[in-house]
Amino acid sequence: MSDAHPAGECGPLDIRIVRKSFARTSDGRLEVLRDIAFTLPRGEVAAFVGPSGCGKTTMLRIIAGLDRDYEGSVVRGFGGAVGMVFQEPRLLPWRTVEENVRLVAPGASEAKLTTLFDTLELTPHRLHYPGQLSLGLARRAALARAFAVEASLLILDEPFVSLDDALAMRLRGELVKLIESRPVTTLLVTHDVEEAIGLADRLFLLSASPARILAELPIGRRDPASTAAIRAEVARVIGMRSVSCA
Amino acid sequence: MLRVPSIALLLITWYAASLFAGERLLPGPEAVLAAIVAEARSGALALHLAATLARVALAFSLAMVIIILAYIWGGLTEAAAIAAVAVNKLPNTIVTIREGARALDPALDEMARVFAMPRARAIRHVVMPQVAPYFAAAARSGLSLVWKIVLVVELLGRPNGVGFEMGIAFQLFDVTRIIAYALVFVAVMLTIETVVVQPLERRASRWRVRTA
Numbered sequence: 102m103s104d105a106h107p108a109g110e111c112g113p114l115d116i117r118i119v120r121k122s123f124a125r126t127s128d129g130r131l132e133v134l135r136d137i138a139f140t141l142p143r144g145e146v147a148a149f150v151g152p153s154g155c156g157k158t159t160m161l162r163i164i165a166g167l168d169r170d171y172e173g174s175v176v177r178g179f180g181g182a183v184g185m186v187f188q189e190p191r192l193l194p195w196r197t198v199e200e201n202v203r204l205v206a207p208g209a210s211e212a213k214l215t216t217l218f219d220t221l222e223l224t225p226h227r228l229h230y231p232g233q234l235s236l237g238l239a240r241r242a243a244l245a246r247a248f249a250v251e252a253s254l255l256i257l258d259e260p261f262v263s264l265d266d267a268l269a270m271r272l273r274g275e276l277v278k279l280i281e282s283r284p285v286t287t288l289l290v291t292h293d294v295e296e297a298i299g300l301a302d303r304l305f306l307l308s309a310s311p312a313r314i315l316a317e318l319p320i321g322r323r324d325p326a327s328t329a330a331i332r333a334e335v336a337r338v339i340g341m342r343s344v345s346c347a
Numbered sequence: 348m349l350r351v352p353s354i355a356l357l358l359i360t361w362y363a364a365s366l367f368a369g370e371r372l373l374p375g376p377e378a379v380l381a382a383i384v385a386e387a388r389s390g391a392l393a394l395h396l397a398a399t400l401a402r403v404a405l406a407f408s409l410a411m412v413i414i415i416l417a418y419i420w421g422g423l424t425e426a427a428a429i430a431a432v433a434v435n436k437l438p439n440t441i442v443t444i445r446e447g448a449r450a451l452d453p454a455l456d457e458m459a460r461v462f463a464m465p466r467a468r469a470i471r472h473v474v475m476p477q478v479a480p481y482f483a484a485a486a487r488s489g490l491s492l493v494w495k496i497v498l499v500v501e502l503l504g505r506p507n508g509v510g511f512e513m514g515i516a517f518q519l520f521d522v523t524r525i526i527a528y529a530l531v532f533v534a535v536m537l538t539i540e541t542v543v544v545q546p547l548e549r550r551a552s553r554w555r556v557r558t559a
Contacts, residue, residue: 165461183461191458195476195554204472205462230554250462 112178114141114254114286118163121156121171122311132311133159134171139305139317143179143253144284148297150335151307157290158188160312161256164288179286181253184246186260190239192231198242199227206249214249220275221245222268237264244272248279255280255287261296273300294335298328306338315339409438418504428500436493440485447481479551487544494536 121134133156141147149157162168164175165185192201202214209217218224221241231239244260257276261269273296280287291297297304304318316338318331358376365375386392413434421427451474459469501510509532516524 162457167457167460182463185458185461187454187458189454191454193455193472193476196472200472204468205464232554246462256461 111143111284112176113143114164114178115174115176116140116164118160118171118173118175120173121159121163121168134163135311135313137173137312137314139314141286141288141303143286144280145302146280146287146289146300147303147305148289148291148301149305149307150291150294150297151312152309153292155307155310156312157307158258161185161258161288161290165256177254179253182250183254183256184248184250184252185256186240186243186247186258188258190231190236190243192239192242192246194231197228197230198223198234198245201231201242202246202249205246206251208251209249217245217248221272237268240264241268241272248275251283252285255285257287257289259290259292262292269296276300294332298331299323304331304335306335425505428497428505431500432493432496435496436489439492440489443481443485443488444478447478450481451477476551483544483548483551487540490539490544491536494532 116137116139118134118137120132120136122130122132125131137160139147149160151157159168163171165183166175192198193204196204199214199218202217203209215224218227221244223238223241223245226234226238226242231242234242240260240263247255247257247260260276261272264272276287277300279285289297289300298320301320304320306315306318307313308315316334318334320331321327361373361376365373370378383392413431417427417431417434421430455473455477456469459473464473497508498510498513501508502514505511509528513525513528516522516528
């Protein structure tokens with residue numbers, strides 16, 4: 102159980118989670134993660150696909166430093182801020198959308214925020230309180246918050262669910278732009294294999310609980326032939342395990 | 348014994364009112380009695396009643412002990428009076444604020460941690476707004492409590508103040524003066540409630556808007 106952030110270095114994100122279990126009242130401990138080990142070079146995007154309830158959120162929480170009760174180590178070879186989109190929006194209900202963003206990104210310039218709110222179609226809602234927003238709008242506000250931080254590590258827990266297809270598509274485009282503009286190591290949990298193939302440099306397929314890594318698929322070029330090959334590989338691994346990934 | 352006819356009159360009025368207002372707005376005595384019996388059968392009534400009584404007993408005896416001790420140790424002085432009031436008020440505030448601290452949302456705390464919000468900013472924007480309603484409740488109940496205790500303390504051992512004046516007027520059977528002082532005092536309390544407490548509360552809860 103060690104966490105280290107060697108300052109000012111450009112090392113990889115090195116995850117070695119040997120075991121993670123939760124105490125249960127009746128029958129001892131429930132194991133949720135087992136031997137999750139991978140190394141992600143600085144600036145790479147990893148997507149995690151696996152069945153519901155397999156422990157993906159738990160893994161993200163460990164990497165984010167929110168859960169320190171596990172066996173193993175998380176070494177972040179670089180400093181800098183963390184941006185995170187939780188499964189729920191987790192906005193401060195007593196602050197407006199704009200205040201919610203500014204509170205975590207005090208350094209963000211007015212121009213940057215204006216562009217960000219424009220892209221996420223949040224401009225008419227800047228002064229609204231989260232209670233006035235629909236869930237889709239609140240999720241976009243949470244995305245704005247994570248994007249506003251000049252994060253070197255971006256953790257996204259199913260960020261594009263409950264958004265309509267067109268908007269989700271545009272937001273994926275924004276994410277790509279953001280990632281290309283500077284090195285952001287990104288962890289993306291998703292149910293959508295196409296989304297994973299479209300965004301990630303590396304695709305991890307996880308098993309049902311306790312989650313293990315079934316396959317690690319590097320995604321190189323995105324021409325039809327390569328993506329078809331990856332799609333086939335995903336289908337083979339997941340089909341073999343007869344695990345639904347929808 | 349006036350008690351029996353007075354209770355009977357209450358029950359009759361209640362019953363009549365329930366017939367007039369309808370069972371939903373004002374349930375009749377027999378419905379309420381049934382509810383009491385049901386609660387008592389399940390054991391919930393005894394449990395909750397005991398908890399409340401224990402708290403009241405403890406708090407009350409502590410409050411009395413503190414007032415008496417303050418006067419014994421400090422004499423009948425201004426400092427002792429204020430200390431007695433303050434110390435009596437304190438547990439009430441502590442209990443309420445503690446409830447508020449317990450109700451803090453861990454999800455928001457995690458959010459502040461992940462985004463590395465500085466401690467001071469997190470307290471101001473994440474913690475305080477969550478505690479604010481409890482703070483307001485403590486302030487309001489505390490204020491009403493302090494008003495009363497101050498009057499009692501003035502009555503017991505101070506040479507001035509509204510409580511002192513009312514005590515004197517009471518001894519002289521000067522009902523007019525008692526009512527005069529009481530009315531002015533009530534007016535001042537209501538003014539403070541309307542001018543200070545309520546606007547503060549409105550400001551703190553302005554985000555609680557209906558979904559547009």
